[in-house]
Amino acid sequence: MSATATFVSNPTSTLNHDFIKRRSRNASNLYVIPSYRNYLRRSLSLAQIFHRYSYGSSKRLSPIKPFSPVVMEWQDCTVNMELDVPCSVAYKCYSDREAISRWMPFISSVKILEDKPELSQWSLKYEAFGQNIEFSWLARNLQPIPNQKIHWRSLDGLPNRGSVRFYPKGPSSCLLELTVSYEVPQILAPVATALNPFLEGLLIRGLESFARFAREYQA
Numbered sequence: 001m002s003a004t005a006t007f008v009s010n011p012t013s014t015l016n017h018d019f020i021k022r023r024s025r026n027a028s029n030l031y032v033i034p035s036y037r038n039y040l041r042r043s044l045s046l047a048q049i050f051h052r053y054s055y056g057s058s059k060r061l062s063p064i065k066p067f068s069p070v071v072m073e074w075q076d077c078t079v080n081m082e083l084d085v086p087c088s089v090a091y092k093c094y095s096d097r098e099a100i101s102r103w104m105p106f107i108s109s110v111k112i113l114e115d116k117p118e119l120s121q122w123s124l125k126y127e128a129f130g131q132n133i134e135f136s137w138l139a140r141n142l143q144p145i146p147n148q149k150i151h152w153r154s155l156d157g158l159p160n161r162g163s164v165r166f167y168p169k170g171p172s173s174c175l176l177e178l179t180v181s182y183e184v185p186q187i188l189a190p191v192a193t194a195l196n197p198f199l200e201g202l203l204i205r206g207l208e209s210f211a212r213f214a215r216e217y218q219a
Helices: 036-041 087-095 097-102 186-218
Strands: 003-010 019-023 028-032 051-054 074-083 107-112 119-128 131-141 149-157 160-170 173-183
Touching: 074 186, 087 097, 087 149, 087 160, 087 173, 087 186, 097 107, 097 186, 131 186, 173 186
Parallel strands: none
Antiparallel strands: 003 074, 019 028, 074 173, 107 119, 119 131, 131 149, 149 160, 160 173
């Protein structure tokens, strides 16, 4: 049994200036845009941070049009592992969503909605980076390809999506490829560069546990 991992970081936006000045005919307007680091240090709302200051007039401060100073980035992490079970067994075991918390270290619970079995409520709890990290999300399982592919996307909560692919390696073994894509939560933005290597380790540990889970199921 062997495992490999790859990951990609996709930053979508950075702030390169601490401020931008714009002058008009009647007044000098100063638009102050805090740097990304300073933004993380403050928990003020956009309305509190972004104001138009009119100098030389007695007008009250008024907010400018809505503007998001930080666009969180998406990251992708892929791990592979050879399993000593055929694709059909691995696929059936991974399709048991409520059992995932038994072998994936950071998933605390998965609950399938009774009236909509394609939907499931997920909870994540883990201690890392000096914090007790807790997130939840509602996910929809997309149309699977039996014994070949399972994939999903979140509808609410922590933004994420992913897929599991199964490749036959022989009559009694297969290669499982797990890809997870997620939006970096704001609370973890200061350690964004460390997230993917950390997640890679967790996913590999999870697949090692899954390999044992699948072998026991087959037995």
